[in-house]
Amino acid sequence: MVTDKKIISLTVKVGLVLFAVCILAPISLMVLFRHAVPLQTLRLLFSAGPTSSVMWEEEKMDSANKGELLCECDMSSLRSDVCELKGDVRVILSNVTIIALLHPSVSVRRRSWRMKPHARKNDGHTLANVTEVLVSVTPSSPYAPGCTAESAAPAVVFSVGGYAGNMFHDFTDVLIPLFITASRFRSDAHLLVSDAPPWWLDKYRPLLRGLSRHAVIDMDRQSAEVLCYPHVVVGLSFHKEMSIDTAKTLGGHYSMAGFAHLARRSYGLERDTAIRLLHGSDNIESPRRPRLLIISRKTTRAFTNMGAVAQAAAMLGYEVIVGEAEQHSDLPAFARLVNSCDVLVGVHGAGLTNLVFLPPGAVVVQVVPLGGLEAMARDDFGEPAGDMGLSYVQYRIAVGESTLAELYPRDHRVLRDLALRSEYLVGQNVTLDVARFSGALSRALELLHH
Structure with missing residues (x-):
């Protein structure tokens, strides 16, 4: 009986110790990293997973709070991975590397990953023809590559590789996902493309112009440049075959009907309404047959x-x-x-x-x-x-x-x-x-x- 009481007493003490550890450990971590990494960053880093949305965020902790760097990646789709980087972002065309530079006062170890910016990520045959992009988040340094060109506009990085030339795949895997990804920038995004044959760019140039007022940047043929942007999207969002899920778009403002309207406008097509027939008589528009x-x-x-x-x-x-x-x-x-x-x-x-x-x-x-x-x-x-x-x-x-x-x-x-x-x-x-x-x-x- 005495033995049982001792066991119960010991169990209670152990439980109290474990409870104290559970309470104090997070507080200790907060104090330990308080001056190294913001608490918000730690929370986001700990929540990262290989098949879920991944986010790193770091705010400059100076008194003026002049800006922030955000890196957010969505790896959850079966068809495409998309990463967004904001802040001081540099695109090195010679080795297809994208670097997001953190503020020097922030002590965060370097993080980098590789991705293929194409909306058919589980198709091995397709990805064999897609250039890999190295994305890196690293502390700022005097040795960081200097900018050969800077822009206040955002940029979208993507690949045309895979089944380029098959019209269905050109639209399903590239052009419609590009519309989904770039439309929110209201034609102001730079389009950075790799693995695009010259004839492909010529064939779809009217539509590409409809998506961006800037000239397309062919990453394969301008390899000496280091382009700097405040916002870079790597990869294209995919919804469904040959179409758009409006509910998934920003504010529900973009649709497949909108894409078709853009396609007609880009190629200078005049008809926005098909013929309408009256039963037992000629059609409303003209005497011609359908x-x-x-x-x-x-x-x-x-x-x-x-x-x-x-x-x-x-x-x-x-x-x-x-x-x-x-x-x-x-x-x-x-x-x-x-x-x-x-x-x-x-x-x-x-x-x-x-x-x-x-x-x-x-x-x-x-x-x-x-x-x-x-x-x-x-x-x-x-x-x-x-x-x-x-x-x-x-x-x-x-x-x-x-x-x-x-x-x-x-x-x-x-x-x-x-x-x-x-x-x-x-x-x-x-x-x-x-x-x-x-x-x-x-x-x-x-x-x-x-």
């Missing part, structure tokens, strides 16, 4: 009976145009062609990205080949079409409309195993059942009446 553009593909997922499809559309009352969106085509000219049309038809693929140039109220008809691609097709073009103020019709082909049915018997694994996506995306063309597809074209006409 224009339908069929996007032609040459290599794969091509229409094998294009003539029959065009004839069926003409019989329904369309003025039919067939166009091919080539990889390095004259984009301004093709954008004008798309903008002149009211309905866009195409098999699932990069050519449908041209829907950004359609006038609001137009209709997109996406032909989905075999392969269980319905959800991906809707994510890539269906939802974005709605976000841009366009109507959408999705046409899923039957087995008999795929050229794979000519190569394999009906019970073959290729026609049943939806995991063989490469076969579906690369190895098949489409022979549309004209009578069946006419239903989708009629549905597009109905949408133009509303």
Whole structure:
């Protein structure tokens, strides 16, 4: 019994000691680091994690409180990492290094990390073609690289690497994330780009000019410069495929409809409203027929009976145009062609990205080949079409409309195993059942009446 009392007494004493340690330890740390690092900085540093938002903040503790340096990184997205640095930030182009200089009076050990500023961070094939950026937060020093050029404007650093030249990826991975990231700067941000072929910059220069009034800085071809900014964003924010989640934007002010408006304005496109038809009579705008553009593909997922499809559309009352969106085509000219049309038809693929140039109220008809691609097709073009103020019709082909049915018997694994996506995306063309597809074209006409 006595032994039990001693054990209880000892347990109580140990508990009191542990309680005192829990109370005093944080206070001791506060006193120990009070003059070295602000308490706010410690709290933020301790909360940092590899898959969460990471923030370092340091305020100059002088009497005038003349400024602050902030470094905030969001690593939580599955598609992109984004870091923002404010204060004295220097971009060294020769070795693609970005240095944020802390005030000399602050004693904080140097922190640095590497990142690839591209919105497809878990795609190893893409990242192999993306230049890595070294970001460093370090105390100011007389040995810090001097500025060859200074600007009061902010800067956005990003890469075009990966699938550059594929129009869908150009927009989904680069241009739309760039719009999301840079719009808040109201065309005043310097765009610092790496891994951009000259033809890519030429192709999208009108849109890049719409995003920034400053000339694009090609980091690969101006490597002798040290550029200094008060605010640098490294990486691009990604929301969803080929579109924008307005709820995630600053104040909810930026949308996919806004991006499409910028694209039309950048390429000098005049039409901001598709044709509107009255039931049983001519349309409101003019006596012309609604224009339908069929996007032609040459290599794969091509229409094998294009003539029959065009004839069926003409019989329904369309003025039919067939166009091919080539990889390095004259984009301004093709954008004008798309903008002149009211309905866009195409098999699932990069050519449908041209829907950004359609006038609001137009209709997109996406032909989905075999392969269980319905959800991906809707994510890539269906939802974005709605976000841009366009109507959408999705046409899923039957087995008999795929050229794979000519190569394999009906019970073959290729026609049943939806995991063989490469076969579906690369190895098949489409022979549309004209009578069946006419239903989708009629549905597009109905949408133009509303």
